[in-house]
Amino acid sequence: MILVIAEQRGDVLNPVSWETVSAAQQFGDAVKIVVAGDGPFGIAEELAAADVSEVLVVDHPALEPYTSDGFVDAIAQVVRVEQPELVLWPHTYQTRDYAPKLATRLDRVLIPDCTGLKTHDGGRLLIRPMFQGKFVADVRPEGPAPHFASLQIGAFPAVSAVRGTVPAAMRAINVDVDADAIRQQPEKPFKEAKQAVDLTQAERIVAVGRGIKDAEHLPVVQGLAKALDAELAASRPICDSGWLPMDRQVGSSGQTVAPKLYIAIGISGAIQHLVGMKGAKTIVGINKDVDAPIFEVADYGIVGDLFEIVPALTTALGDDEST
Amino acid sequence: MKIAVCIKQVVTRDWPLRVAESATWVRDQEASFEMNEPDAYALEEALRLKEKNGAEVVVCAAGPARVSQVIREALARGADRAIHVQSDELAFADANAVAEALATSIRDEGFDVVLTGLQSDDQGFGQTGVILAERMGLPHATIIMEVEVGDGRLRVKRELESGWFQWVSLPTPALLTIQSGINQLRYATLKGIMAAKRKEVRIVTPEGLPTAGHRILKLYVPEKDKATRFIEGPPANAARELVRLLREEARAL
Numbered sequence: 361m362i363l364v365i366a367e368q369r370g371d372v373l374n375p376v377s378w379e380t381v382s383a384a385q386q387f388g389d390a391v392k393i394v395v396a397g398d399g400p401f402g403i404a405e406e407l408a409a410a411d412v413s414e415v416l417v418v419d420h421p422a423l424e425p426y427t428s429d430g431f432v433d434a435i436a437q438v439v440r441v442e443q444p445e446l447v448l449w450p451h452t453y454q455t456r457d458y459a460p461k462l463a464t465r466l467d468r469v470l471i472p473d474c475t476g477l478k479t480h481d482g483g484r485l486l487i488r489p490m491f492q493g494k495f496v497a498d499v500r501p502e503g504p505a506p507h508f509a510s511l512q513i514g515a516f517p518a519v520s521a522v523r524g525t526v527p528a529a530m531r532a533i534n535v536d537v538d539a540d541a542i543r544q545q546p547e548k549p550f551k552e553a554k555q556a557v558d559l560t561q562a563e564r565i566v567a568v569g570r571g572i573k574d575a576e577h578l579p580v581v582q583g584l585a586k587a588l589d590a591e592l593a594a595s596r597p598i599c600d601s602g603w604l605p606m607d608r609q610v611g612s613s614g615q616t617v618a619p620k621l622y623i624a625i626g627i628s629g630a631i632q633h634l635v636g637m638k639g640a641k642t643i644v645g646i647n648k649d650v651d652a653p654i655f656e657v658a659d660y661g662i663v664g665d666l667f668e669i670v671p672a673l674t675t676a677l678g679d680d681e682s683t
Numbered sequence: 684m685k686i687a688v689c690i691k692q693v694v695t696r697d698w699p700l701r702v703a704e705s706a707t708w709v710r711d712q713e714a715s716f717e718m719n720e721p722d723a724y725a726l727e728e729a730l731r732l733k734e735k736n737g738a739e740v741v742v743c744a745a746g747p748a749r750v751s752q753v754i755r756e757a758l759a760r761g762a763d764r765a766i767h768v769q770s771d772e773l774a775f776a777d778a779n780a781v782a783e784a785l786a787t788s789i790r791d792e793g794f795d796v797v798l799t800g801l802q803s804d805d806q807g808f809g810q811t812g813v814i815l816a817e818r819m820g821l822p823h824a825t826i827i828m829e830v831e832v833g834d835g836r837l838r839v840k841r842e843l844e845s846g847w848f849q850w851v852s853l854p855t856p857a858l859l860t861i862q863s864g865i866n867q868l869r870y871a872t873l874k875g876i877m878a879a880k881r882k883e884v885r886i887v888t889p890e891g892l893p894t895a896g897h898r899i900l901k902l903y904v905p906e907k908d909k910a911t912r913f914i915e916g917p918p919a920n921a922a923r924e925l926v927r928l929l930r931e932e933a934r935a936l
Contacts, residue, residue: 460810469896543822600864621935642935672922
């Protein structure tokens with residue numbers, strides 16, 4: 361039996377939970393979904409639309425708002441009682457916050473950020489990226505069940521989750537959570553001052569990464585962006601270094617974009633970046649390393665020195681306009 | 684205040700990595716190594732907390748003898764001393780084994796705050812810090828973008844998804860995993876490099892390692908989602924050809 365841990369915040373289901381349901385169903389085992397919170401009944405009903413054997417409702421006032429201590433305590437009790445072979449989460453920030461601690465408490469390890477599942481010698485293998493996406497690994501959980509894994513966002517399509525002909529059975533699971541033992545005191549989530557740049561609306565984006573080497577070289581890509589009438593964007597390290605403001609960042613911790621044209625310059629293509637832009641209609645990669653993961657998603661590629669290629673591209677666009 | 688900051692040594696970002704013959708790890712015998720970048724932000728945050736509040740900053744690293752390179756660098760940037768949990772097996776151990784080795788070796792130090800980077804550039808488990816917290820019995824908070832030190836407590840800003848943040852307070856001792864970009868990194872000065880030579884590095888040999896929670900059966904280059912059309916030739920020609928394709932084939936211009 362596979363246990364899927366759905367995610368909710370503020371009584372709203374995180375839709376990536378459906379991706380995890382879809383992956384669990386593909387594996388062919390019996391699937392149960394767990395949703396935890398303070399009275400998460402509406403979300404449980406929403407999830408009961410899935411073709412699964414049961415939706416398990418973990419209702420406790422100490423589970424709202426989310427804390428890692430509260431969730432580790434509650435979900436560990438569910439796992440002990442239900443004895444699944446495999447527990448799956450979507451690889452969200454919340455999962456990253458508590459699932460490793462939960463696995464440790466049950467003397468296991470979480471295999472994180474998986475992009476695939478397969479069977480091998482009668483056992484399960486998980487597929488996950490390593491070395492910033494340059495390689496992938498087939499990984500076998502060691503030791504007896506339960507095993508724990510989280511799934512990369514976007515790796516399994518949510519739309520493939522199979523709906524049942526009748527709603528799945530719902531069952532309440534009683535957990536004992538000591539509110540006084542929860543050490544984290546969260547305040548209300550908030551958004552930073554409104555983002556000045558909305559990259560999601562851009563038709564064309566020129567994005568720059570580490571390959572630019574120094575902030576003083578930025579005019580090279582700014583020139584191309586101007587020639588293309590494109591918005592300038594960046595991968596996280598460029599914003600971390602303060603070379604461009606955070607609101608120009610594309611990727612899992614920045615904006616998710618899907619422009620007509622995305623030109624990635626000196627961006628190797630770590631998965632955190634790819635998830636933010638792989639929906640672009642046409643992707644161009646310009647990079648000195650032919651093995652860079654950006655070329656896994658690029659339609660067109662030029663391998664070479666960006667300081668030669670980008671100015672040539674800017675010039676070529678200028679020539680093109682004048683003809 | 685006593686602050687531990689855990690750093691990892693990883694293969695240099697630009698190193699042309701190949702899969703080793705075993706097909707379960709990379710060929711890194713000749714590789715150059717550097718400090719895992721997310722850990723550099725954790726170190727920087729520790730140094731800033733020291734400057735603001737007064738503290739001793741102790742660098743903790745697990746790995747083979749070569750890890751002394753990044754330990755020296757951290758000391759040169761301003762850490763006060765170091766603990767090196769030394770073992771060849773730790774070079775490719777998973778987060779569980781690394782956290783166990785670190786926990787055993789630093790537990791008795793009585794740290795008030797333990798910092799780690801968010802994740803490593805090699806295995807990318809992103810959980811050494813969280814496991815370490817559990818093994819040391821500490822409360823933790825992850826993906827931190829700001830740290831405020833109060834009396835016996837920390838108030839920290841967590842990054843959530845889609846531009847959301849949340850302040851969380853927790854009692855010390857506590858463990859935080861630091862998000863990249865929380866601060867601007869400093870570089871070692873010549874004075875710092877000289878001073879580092881006199882700083883204490885305590886080497887600890889772990890007694891056995893915990894059983895791995897997972898095993899890598901095969902490491903390989905991922906299959907491509909798309910067939911990339913590579914445009915060759917001198918930059919000016921390649922650029923013109925790309926503009927033509929974007930206009931005529933992709934209709935993206």
